[in-house]
Amino acid sequence: DAGITQSPRYKITETGRQVTLMCHQTWSHSYMFWYRQDLGHGLRLIYYSAAADITDKGEVPDGYVVSRSKTENFPLTLESATRSQTSVYFCASSFTSGPYNEQFFGPGTRLTVL
Amino acid sequence: AQKITQTQPGMFVQEKEAVTLDCTYDTSDPSYGLFWYKQPSSGEMIFLIYQGSYDQQNATEGRYSLNFQKARKSANLVISASQLGDSAMYFCAMSPSLLISSGSARQLTFGSGTQLTVLP
Numbered sequence: 001d002a003g004i005t006q007s008p009r010y011k012i013t014e015t016g017r018q019v020t021l022m023c024h025q026t027w028s029h030s031y032m033f034w035y036r037q038d039l040g041h042g043l044r045l046i047y048y049s050a051a052a053d054i055t056d057k058g059e060v061p062d063g064y065v066v067s068r069s070k071t072e073n074f075p076l077t078l079e080s081a082t083r084s085q086t087s088v089y090f091c092a093s094s095f096t097s098g099p100y101n102e103q104f105f106g107p108g109t110r111l112t113v114l
Numbered sequence: 115a116q117k118i119t120q121t122q123p124g125m126f127v128q129e130k131e132a133v134t135l136d137c138t139y140d141t142s143d144p145s146y147g148l149f150w151y152k153q154p155s156s157g158e159m160i161f162l163i164y165q166g167s168y169d170q171q172n173a174t175e176g177r178y179s180l181n182f183q184k185a186r187k188s189a190n191l192v193i194s195a196s197q198l199g200d201s202a203m204y205f206c207a208m209s210p211s212l213l214i215s216s217g218s219a220r221q222l223t224f225g226s227g228t229q230l231t232v233l234p
Binding site: 035043044088103104 | 158205221224226227
């Protein structure tokens with residue numbers, strides 16, 4: 001399907017386990033982003049990527065790792081999950097043309113860490 | 115650093131009436147963009163409208179309009195003729211202009227959101 005997809009949509013894991021959230025986009029957008037959404041905080045940027053093999057930290061990167069070997073994929077890994085990482089995670093992508101970066105969001109992954 | 119403030123955690127509006135959702139921002143960037151996103155109960159983030167800081171006219175998109183007051187640093191969303199389907203969380207966001215920035219400047223900074231409920 002065209003667009004941006006995330007998998008899994010729901011995940012329950014235990015403290016200390018490694019978890020990888022997948023993000024795939026079919027638009028060939030250069031920029032991709034990972035946000036987490038927590039009540040009262042809106043969305044906060046975890047990591048972003050300007051292109052394949054180029055990634056950088058956002059506002060809340062601790063405990064997360066990203067990679068981007070292909071333009072269309074941007075996985076987010078929680079190396080050792082903690083309860084504070086229970087959240088809804090959104091992946092987004094955007095064009096590079098134009099002065100403003102309208103971002104297109106995936107459907108989100110609801111992660112619960114027990 | 116950029117900051118978005120949405121002071122209305124929840125709003126109610128009668129169906130077919132207009133409603134204004136408040137958004138104020140703070141930035142030192144000379145050029146920036148302002149965005150509104152809608153998040154229905156199903157959870158997806160839907161882009162509604164954006165306004166460039168140097169745009170001469172307020173942005174409009176169907177029933178959505180953005181009341182941009184640069185001097186007051188406000189970018190309120192106006193929804194005309196509310197519909198039951200407008201019930202959702204609404205987020206205001208901003209980013210620096212890509213004309214002058216790169217890298218992390220492409221990130222969006224979000225407010226905490228306003229939950230809008232449209233009453234029949």
